[in-house]
Amino acid sequence: MSFVGTLLLLAWPAIVENFLQSMVGFADSLFISKLGLTEVAAVGVTNAILQIYFAVFMSVATAAAVFISRSSGEQDKEKSKVIVTHALLLTLCIGIIFGFLSFFFASDLLSLMGASAAVVDVGSSYFRIIAIPSIFIALVFTIGAILRGTGDTKTPLRAGLWMNLIHIVLDYILIFGFFFEGFGLTGAAIATVLSRMIGVGLLFRGMNRKKLLPPLKLRFWSIQTDLLYRMVRLGTPAMLxxxxxxxxxxxxxxxxxxxxxxxxxxxxxxxxxxxxxxxxxxxxxxxxxxxxxxxxxxxxxxxxxxxxxxxxxxxxxxxxxxxxxxxxxxxxxxxxxxxxxxxxxxxxxxxxxxxxxxxxxxxxxxxxxxxxxxxxxxxxxxxxxxxxxxxxxxxxxxxxxxxxxxxxxxxxxxxxxxxxxxxxxxxxxxxxxxxxxx
Structure with a gap:
């Protein structure tokens, strides 16, 4: 197959995945707009803060994609598994740090963005529910990047399809209710977290199917500080x-x-x-x-x-x-x-x-x-x-x-x-x- 054909074959699942995410964002905004302008503002400010989180998480994903694509080209499976281990460990550490920041400073971060007292009051609980489990956000970025780095763009697409579909369904049910009273903005936050957890599970299953998950052996899970340093050095400029x-x-x-x-x-x-x-x-x-x-x-x-x-x-x-x-x-x-x-x-x-x-x-x-x-x-x-x-x-x-x-x-x-x-x-x-x- 020509390079153009290979490029397009790899690109189309990522294109569809990004399109689906945009459509879910549209549906999410539509549902929340029915709750009121204060709720819309709370979600808007929260998303603005999360963009900073995403920049950090995507930097790890960028480093993981570059490292794994090279080891995949070298056809060094053992090296690939070591890279996967360190990418996951780095992701977990960063996710935990941002989770703690979200727990202790949710209201302060919203106020820093210029949110009114009413928006901070409504938005702080929404922000905490969304951002405390930042591990799942970070893992979606990293595992998706690892799979794409091996040339597999279809598994992230399938996981994203199910994650986004479940997100929309749960969004409507938990916001407005279904044989029970809806939870409003809190329901929207819970729907987002649950769909991300399901997405992470599907992505892990995809990695396991491709035999990218390393076994519980010391040579794979012992921390190589040099490798971690090189991943951080590569990812930090992408974050900035x-x-x-x-x-x-x-x-x-x-x-x-x-x-x-x-x-x-x-x-x-x-x-x-x-x-x-x-x-x-x-x-x-x-x-x-x-x-x-x-x-x-x-x-x-x-x-x-x-x-x-x-x-x-x-x-x-x-x-x-x-x-x-x-x-x-x-x-x-x-x-x-x-x-x-x-x-x-x-x-x-x-x-x-x-x-x-x-x-x-x-x-x-x-x-x-x-x-x-x-x-x-x-x-x-x-x-x-x-x-x-x-x-x-x-x-x-x-x-x-x-x-x-x-x-x-x-x-x-x-x-x-x-x-x-x-x-x-x-x-x-x-x-x-x-x-x-x-």
């Missing part, structure tokens, strides 16, 4: 990259909010439309990381170069085509979300700007995955920090606020950031210094 992205978003989102309610609504709705190309790009990025990592493990550097060229081209092309279809549909679909002609016009105009930027966005997505697979997680971190803070955030202020171009100016800044970051990442990619020992 996501944190730079999130904190930068908070800053420029604040500028857009001050432009007016209609403008911020148009920005938010545009984000819902662009989600489709993002989901596709993320799935292709997962597949790219796996294939590049396995090729490096096999020592086939010529294949690494060829696969890298193909992956960047395919990702940019597919993401651009997907967003073009979305933009064409937006002429009619935007009216499903708002009746305001001004907001509809803004959505269509901003989507066109993002369509022009989409080839660069595809390059950023694929090149970041390639560099991380090569063990170079620091350069994407530096590029994200520079792009989000020096280009995007400053550009939103300059074009959107100072020059008065509003949302059009803000998205021009986002497009400029993507092209500059794509250029910097491509320069690093061409140097081939990103293939590093881990």
């Amino acid at each position: 990259e996501r944190l730079f992205m999130r904190t930068g978003q908070i800053l420029y989102f604040g500028m857009i909010i001050r432009m007016g309610t209609d403008i911020y609504a148009a920005h938010t709705l545009t984000g819902n439309f662009t989600l489709f190309s993002t989901i596709v790009g993320t799935g292709l990025g997962v597949a790219t990381t796996t294939l590049i990592g396995q090729s490096i493990g096999l020592g086939k550097l010529d294949d690494v170069k060829r696969y890298g060229r193909i992956a960047t081209g395919v990702t940019s092309l597919v993401m651009t085509v997907v967003l073009f279809i979305v933009w064409m549909c937006s002429f009619g679909a935007a009216a499903w979300f708002t009746t305001s002609p001004e907001v509809i016009h803004l959505i269509i105009a901003v989507l066109l700007i993002d369509l022009v930027a989409q080839p660069a966005t595809g390059l950023v997505t694929s090149l970041t995955a390639i560099l991380q697979a090569g063990g170079d997680t620091k350069f994407p971190m530096y590029v994200t920090w520079f792009g989000i803070w020096a280009i995007r955030t400053f550009g939103v202020y300059l074009f959107g606020v100072y020059f008065g171009w509003g949302l059009i100016g803000a998205w021009c800044a986002i497009a400029l950031d993507n092209y500059i970051r794509a250029g910097m990442l491509y320069w690093r990619y061409r140097s081939f210094r990103w293939v590093q020992s881990i």
Whole structure:
């Protein structure tokens, strides 16, 4: 099979999995919106805090995926099992730490995010139920990454399908009741935790079926501090990259909010439309990381170069085509979300700007995955920090606020950031210094 065929074959389960998660998020928001605005705000603030948690958990998952993809390429099963052991131990430790933080500081964290007293009162119990068992959130990320790193993207998809289906059913039953009185927001939290626990169980079963779970023998479970250090060293820049992205978003989102309610609504709705190309790009990025990592493990550097060229081209092309279809549909679909002609016009105009930027966005997505697979997680971190803070955030202020171009100016800044970051990442990619020992 050609590399393009292999890439797409590995990517489609990850794409479907991400799409299902987005749909579950939509259903969750719909159910909770029936409870009241305070509950909606509590969930919104909680999710904002959890994004920071996710950044840490995903950094462990990134390290696990890179290490396991290389050992899979080397076809060293014993080494793979040792990597699985250490990835799980690291995940458990981090999950426990964040669970304790959530137990003791739930109200403080919500207040720190600017939540009102009413939102803190309602949200603190919801946050505790969701975040104290952070182990399960972290394990979903790590085990999914381990399986994808071996080239198995279907098992996480199946687990995600059942997890999300159970989540929606339990959500409705526990929020609104079924032959009993519903538990409201508490029910939503319990549904989320139970579905994650089931998802972890299914993922563990998938690892066991693939014989990735190491037996209870000392050589697999004795802690190798050097390996743990190398995993943390590789994962930390990936974590910081996501944190730079999130904190930068908070800053420029604040500028857009001050432009007016209609403008911020148009920005938010545009984000819902662009989600489709993002989901596709993320799935292709997962597949790219796996294939590049396995090729490096096999020592086939010529294949690494060829696969890298193909992956960047395919990702940019597919993401651009997907967003073009979305933009064409937006002429009619935007009216499903708002009746305001001004907001509809803004959505269509901003989507066109993002369509022009989409080839660069595809390059950023694929090149970041390639560099991380090569063990170079620091350069994407530096590029994200520079792009989000020096280009995007400053550009939103300059074009959107100072020059008065509003949302059009803000998205021009986002497009400029993507092209500059794509250029910097491509320069690093061409140097081939990103293939590093881990």
